[in-house]
Amino acid sequence: MEDLYDVTIIGGGTTGLYSAFYSGMRDMKTKVVEYQPSVGGKVSFFYPEKKVYDVGGLPGITGEDLVQNVTEQAESMEPTFVTGMKVASIEKREDGVFVLMTENGEEHFSKTVLIASGLGTFEMQPLKVKNSKRYDGKQIHYTIQNLEQYRDQKVVVVSQNRVGIDWSLALEGVAEEVHIVNRSDEFKAVYEQDVEKLESSSVRIHKEREINEVHGDDRMTGIVLDDGTVLDVDHILVYEGLQIDKSLYDEWGLETDKGRIPVTTDMGASIPGVFVAGDAAVYPSKTMLIGSGFNEAMAAVNSAAKYLDPKAKAQVYSTVIYKHKE
Ligand SMILES: Cc1cc2nc3c(=O)[nH]c(=O)nc-3n(C[C@H](O)[C@H](O)[C@H](O)COP(=O)(O)OP(=O)(O)OC[C@H]3O[C@@H](n4cnc5c(N)ncnc54)[C@H](O)[C@@H]3O)c2cc1C
Structure with missing residues (x-):
């Protein structure tokens, strides 16, 4: 029927x-x-x-x-x-x-x-790093649903867009440490003042860098950038477009x-x-x-x-x- x-x-x-x-x-x-x-x-x-x-x-x-x-x-x-x-x-x-x-x-x-x-x-463009998929939804996120989730955590934002800058600045003062990893040498779809705010914040900026590896077992503990920089990390937030x-x-x-x-x-x-x-x-x-x-x-x-x-x-x-x- x-x-x-x-x-x-x-x-x-x-x-x-x-x-x-x-x-x-x-x-x-x-x-x-x-x-x-x-x-x-x-x-x-x-x-x-x-x-x-x-x-x-x-x-x-x-x-x-x-x-x-x-x-x-x-x-x-x-x-x-x-x-x-x-x-x-x-x-x-x-x-x-x-x-x-x-x-x-x-x-x-x-x-x-x-x-x-x-x-x-x-759909969000996924993070294309080997072995990262198993952390999706647990430690790798594509949107900030709840800022408090990141309190006193080490967070890496992956983005070359204004959305990534907004997230990084929102997390500053909440998270213990915030890094932004941008695969380009500049930020896209941004106003000059967004970049100025980011540069004068405590967010650590990694330009022309990508994540090469994620480390951890059940829980992700760290990442390695393509210049060999090792970072401890609790969460990764990704905005690489749609x-x-x-x-x-x-x-x-x-x-x-x-x-x-x-x-x-x-x-x-x-x-x-x-x-x-x-x-x-x-x-x-x-x-x-x-x-x-x-x-x-x-x-x-x-x-x-x-x-x-x-x-x-x-x-x-x-x-x-x-x-x-x-
Ligand atoms: C970054 C940004 C900031 C914005 N800021 C503001 C603001 O401050 N104030 C304001 O008023 N507006 C703002 N807007 C605009 C506002 O978000 C949109 O006008 C509004 O969300 C449109 O709602 P909608 O329900 O018509 O469409 P959508 O929100 O796009 O919802 C459509 C839904 O349909 C689903 N769908 C699509 N195709 C299918 C299908 N074939 N079968 C089943 N489901 C399907 C989708 O998954 C989606 O959930 C902003 C937009 C953006 C992108």
């Missing part, structure tokens, strides 16, 4: 999460399919520790807390979450039901689809514009019943921001509700009079 949903949201970034909350507000049976093992999208991936100042009503909140809040908001509506699954194709059957096929061949059935999958999926696997929305049968999906004012895509919100959507004067994704999520969900029932109200007028699941 097909488990048919009113709306299936592709992508569990901030836009997809907020869409899941809002479709719950409209009493729609909702599913979220997310490729990563956990939700949060770009905010969790790129800047969980950074403070975000431009979301209405939140004068300053870390990326991590923002994701936690919007996840909690989504969960209050009890949608079905499917993580670690990548949607590979969408097909609209003759009976109007959408069949979403994941890369591993699973099928998901839905009356409408809300695309909130940004520009596609992304591998982006762009969503091929045109292969899903949708009209696209430079890889994104043009939408009408109701956030509808070129296939009736498919709606788009967040970074995946494009229209004149579009901004790619968390707040615009939230607003578009509301519009897309309202349009999906109207698509399902043309007599449905255009919007939820007040959350006070509306049933909210506790």
Whole structure:
């Protein structure tokens, strides 16, 4: 038997999460399919520790807390979450039901689809050092989730990017020792003042260097750089750029514009019943921001509700009079 949903949201970034909350507000049976093992999208991936100042009503909140809040908001509506699954194709059957096929061949059935999958999926470039993989997630990390984890620890940041400088400076004063290893002779995508701050900090800079070896058994204890320098190390943080696997929305049968999906004012895509919100959507004067994704999520969900029932109200007028699941 097909488990048919009113709306299936592709992508569990901030836009997809907020869409899941809002479709719950409209009493729609909702599913979220997310490729990563956990939700949060770009905010969790790129800047969980950074403070975000431009979301209405939140004068300053870390990326991590923002994701936690919007996840909690989504969960209050009890949608079905499917993580670690990548949607590979969408097909609209003759009976109007959408069949979403994941890369591993699973099928998901839905009356409408809300695309909130940004520009596609992304993974960090891995550290390419022999025998290092076994420390991934334990002592080798690709994002700072929790600064306190590094308190009084010896940390090596591997990066030639501003992200690496930001991490190093955030760790200064928390970690016992911070080194930054840059395989180039300069930092990329940086402002001059970032480099000046780094140079006047206590972070030890190793330019034109790479890690040649990692040492340790169950626990990594040290590394050797390509000039023979030996460093004791508790943690390595790596930011060597991203591998982006762009969503091929045109292969899903949708009209696209430079890889994104043009939408009408109701956030509808070129296939009736498919709606788009967040970074995946494009229209004149579009901004790619968390707040615009939230607003578009509301519009897309309202349009999906109207698509399902043309007599449905255009919007939820007040959350006070509306049933909210506790
Ligand atoms: C470094 C940086 C700093 C930023 N700072 C700010 C800021 O201060 N304030 C602000 O408002 N905005 C900021 N932004 C922009 C903001 O992060 C984005 O606008 C926002 O994250 C977009 O959210 P989204 O949910 O639309 O897309 P995403 O966050 O990209 O989420 C899309 C999700 O869909 C998943 N996905 C993709 N394809 C598939 C598939 N086929 N199947 C299943 N899942 C899939 C992805 O894994 C991902 O989790 C910043 C962006 C960056 C990169």
